[in-house]
Amino acid sequence: MDMIWLGLIVGSFVSIGAYTVLIGDNPISKITEHLYTGILAGYTLAINWDFVMKNAVGKVQGGQFDFIIPIILSLMLFTRLKPEWIWISRYPVALTVGVGMGLAMRASVLSDFVGQIQGTLLPINNINNIVMIIGTITAASYFLFTTKYSGPYKYVNQSGLLFLLVAFGVTYGSTASFRFELVIGRLVDMLRPDVAMYTYGFLVLVAIILIYGYTTKRIPWYKGR
């Protein structure tokens, strides 16, 4: 049996199981959710273990003994499992947060702050540049200055709000499109010609199970709006 084709059929079945949550919580959707979480947790464990083995233990075995320190720090992290020892885990957290925050701050200043301001320093010679300059200044003001606004500043504030609303509207339209693409991505595999009959079969099977469950009251029916 072709394992790829078998995989598509199994994928189709578990996807239908996941989609049944749209009808309301039911045992089939719960089983698929827990199956998903379990396998993903196992995958996360395995791949991160592999990373630590390759890049810490492997390096110590290769003679780079300074990598014993991150191994010790990693073990210290596991003290979080015992409430009395949680303070020991603060050391690896201090390393991670300190380094991470330092990297984020230094790069943010250059790229997000200076870079974006530089991008706003445009010649005022066409409508696009004017929109960009006014929009950036007013939106940043709206974002940063949270005191009660009155007088001429009211117009700056409202203008900033307008630009932010346009940004949110654009995001909303884009997000809607993104969500459809997610479903289509799944349906393309489920409705392939060599898999489609199995998909329809699983749909019928799941429908029979759920109808039986609901009519015999083994599964509570949800009065969805």
Next chain:
Amino acid sequence: MSIIKKILDMDQRIIYLGMFIALAYPILSPVILPVAIQDYSTQAFNFAVSIPDGSYVLIEGGNAAATHPQCGPGLTANIYHLLTKQCKLVFFSITAEPAYWTQVEIDNALAKLPATVAAKNGVNWVNLGYISGGESGVAALAADIRSVVSKDHFGKPINDLPMMKDINSAKNFAAAFWWGGSEGSIPYGIRQLVGPYNLPMSGSCTTNEVPNYSPYVSSGQLKGLFGGIRGSAEYELLLKVPGPALAQAMATNIGGLYFLGLVLLGNILYLTQRLRGEK
């Protein structure tokens, strides 16, 4: 209860069923329409074309299972494009699941390549695999690759890979592509690659994230951006290498119109209620 209120309060499962049919029907019965290439995609494509042949290119693969169908074809097209330019590609992923899907997309591109194009692992491309640490991991990789990674995705020591002989930091690359999927990680690349190392970068993300990164495109920090399935379809069209993205992009039509129709209907009914003085 008035008819308007009944429609507005209808069971949401009816809406779900309608959406399901609207999205499934064009997959079973596809209709291909002309696609207008977006400006961001043109910029990103031109950036890829402008990379000198034979250069080293750093690629972040961030497509997970959910975003692989939309952005995966675009990454496949990108890999195909760069390998046909004899570029040397170094891949990495900052989250665990995309590390697997990046290799899938590499394999898909290799399968499409003509036999005359060199594409040997270790010589023309290297997959460093999963790098932990998020933005800190990117910063560490950019400063010193060997401080973070000792073996590639397949377990081979990177010092044994011919391509990696003189490559150890972001300074050794001519360009970067960040295929971030829905990770929201393109700013990591901008902050840790573009800012400190002036490494020109383009990339891709899901459709919903494109507006978030448009300031980076307009400030020149990002050289164009492929967005979602539409971006992947546009890359395939610009490259003139057919792939699965175009049909999937077409499949959004009916679902999108259904969504817009419902929004309009909801607003028309709401306004009618207001005019009638109903609550």
Next chain:
Amino acid sequence: MSNRLAKISLPIWLTTIFGILMIIEFFFSMPKIVTDTNTLLRSWVTIVSAAALILGTLILTIAHVKRAYERKTGWYYSLIYIGSFVVAGALGLISVRETNFMWIFNNMTSPIGAALYSLTAFTITSAAFRVFRARNWKATVMLVTGFIVLMMLLPVGAAIFPPIVPIGEWIRSFPSSAGFRGMIIGISLGTIGLGVRIFLGRQKEHLGIREEKKEAS
């Protein structure tokens, strides 16, 4: 005193020192020992982050084991979690490229994950029908721009009304981009402010330290 030093003060000091080391290397020319130390620290962070993810999976597993052991509501679902975690984890620990492990991940986790992630397509449609109303000028602006951009993104949008593409692209590239740019500037200032608070020891929540009330101390 030494209790407080080891449990609270020293971690705060270390956070500050590591952070400042990262920052000064970027803005000033530093001796080799500083840059080498920073390279080492960054590589250590990747190891500790990977260990943190391993810890996360273990904590989740322990929660499910407790639920199954104590027979709490839905405990049998926890057995499914535990079973799939043990099988996937064991196969993955043998080798992350082990065939069965990759088959399970590719054909079970990935489709379920994609399906769960895509559920929002349905809920967003239902929510848009019920809630997205042009009640005032603010909602109308959002509604109109969202409508235009979605029409632009649909291939059929250009067929129905060709000018929608340049209009939508202009809205996305200029007014929307300006709005996001203002947000990015605000967020970067917030990041800097947060970093300063953490380095000054004013914010300790990342270490799990809560400020105690004066009466309790």
